[in-house]
Amino acid sequence: MSADPDVRKRILRAELRERRQVMSDLERGHATEGFTARLQELVGTTGAESLSCYLSLPTEPNTRPFVNWAEARGIRVLFPITREDGLLDWTVGEEQTESVGMHGVPHAHGELLGPMAINDVDLILVPAAAIDRTGMRLGWGRGYFDKTLGSMGKCPPVYAVVFDAEFVESVPRERHDQAVNGVVTPTRIIAF
Template identity: 50%
Template sequence: MRRFEPTLHELHFRSKPVGGPVEQDKRTLRAETRRSRRSHSTREREALTEGLTQNLVSVVRAHEPALVACYLSTPDEPNTRPFLEWAVGHSVDVLLPVSRPDGQLNWVFNHAGTEKVGLYGIAERAGEPVPNSVIESVDLMIIPAAAVDKSGVRLGWGKGYYDRTLAQLTHEPPIFAVVYDGELRERIPREDHDRPVGGVVTPTQILTFG
């Protein structure tokens, strides 16, 4: 598993306030990600999904977690569904998020199987939410992203659900964001509320950040 150590220049960049219209820059990056993801052919998606699944399995095997938090991918996201099927078949307990109107997340077990349409028209696992305290027992978190930079700054999709969740954790497990290779960037504009990740998983590589 390759480690990515930030350079002094990157540390200097992260320590300074990001000037200019940061939110506009973020919206532009999100739009670029959506366009790029939608340009993939069916054959490309299949190959990317195979590589991503193998790498997600490798991350789980390396960390040997008793409980994992992951997510149910949308059609525009790197496909986590084969990994979730593997987890069920290998008795790996996985929690999946359910968005709440108040901007917080509930969590349900992956093995519930059936799906429902949640907020924003996004598919979610049906099932009884676990007590909120259970998320503190997670040993590994695998979360979505629009992009990640090489110092661990994550660009989310603008709703802030994961930033709030990560900020509330009293015990932070290893956190990996999932993106395609072209979405690993040199630098991403960062605001005070943006929570960094400890690593990234793509269809071709697993990186951890120093």
């Protein structure tokens, strides 16, 4: 395998994307139940009253049942909105609707709060392709979350949400990559 981290990342992302695409509906359903339960546990242990969470694509760990649970309990949830400049805006999605944004990413509709809004949350939940045993996150290659996390002065706990097989021994890393504080899978929560 190439020593170039960028090439190694692209190869690993392709393998992980393929694995996600061939998951059965039954496997996906069981994983969603597990994610929802683990994320509820995480909110309970952190005492988070506000959080940021992505809206999942069909092949990603399904965050919607958890988001519905959190909102029903009065937890303020910020959703990311991708921008042309590589930054993220945020919204609480008060319109309760969504559309497809840049790169095919689901966007909640609501008042745009700007990139700084994330500074006020108690917990950040991010998507990932894989997480390694040191907490290093392999994203999908656009750098939105790396830029966001790298620019925060005081960052609350950041947990990546991945399927069990995506918690791996190591991932290729580059200087700009941001580690996370923990990982949530359908079967466990691990803090680093």
